[in-house]
Amino acid sequence: MELQGITIDFYDKRTCGLLPDLCLKWDIRYDEIEDNEELIQYWEExxxxxxxxxxxxxxxxxxGKSILYSADEDAINIIKEEFKxxxxxxxxxxxxxxxxxCLKNDYLEK
Known part of the structure; x- marks a missing residue:
């Protein structure tokens, strides 16, 4: 079964290329991307x-990546809306x- 969603890699500096506004205060020379508070806050919220x-x-x-996926069409639309x-x-x-x-929901088993 195929699921759709998003993956954020907190160990890959290219993530800041996808979300540049969240990396304005982050300094690539000194900090690891997993220490980027703005990126962490974006994910959690x-x-x-x-x-x-x-x-x-x-x-x-x-x-090492944070994932959020679903096979439910309504849930996929919510993910798309929140992580636009x-x-x-x-x-x-x-x-x-x-x-x-993982936070798992067995809705796929039903």
């Missing part, structure tokens, strides 16, 4: 807004099984 509207998502950490600066990606559900510390 946007994730909380999505979760306040739907629980039909899979979210967590996978291979980012382009949606596709991932196979089988790949999400590797997710560490």
């Amino acid at each position: 946007s994730l909380n807004r999505v979760l306040s509207k739907t629980d039909k998502v899979v979210s967590g950490n996978m291979d 600066e980012l382009e949606l990606n596709k991932i196979n559900y089988e790949d999400i099984i590797k997710c560490e510390n």
Whole structure:
């Protein structure tokens, strides 16, 4: 099964190229991107807004990246709305099984 959503890599400096406004105060010469408070706040606030509207998502950490995906069309639209600066990606559900510390909803099992 294919899911759609977003991935933010807090260890890849190219993430600031996707969200440049969140990196204005961040100094690439001295700080690691995972220490960028604006980027962390953006992720947490946007994730909380999505979760306040739907629980039909899979979210967590996978291979050092923060993920938020769903197969539910309404949930995908909510993700798209809350993370409008980012382009949606596709991932196979089988790949999400590797997710560490995921908030999982078994809506896919129903």
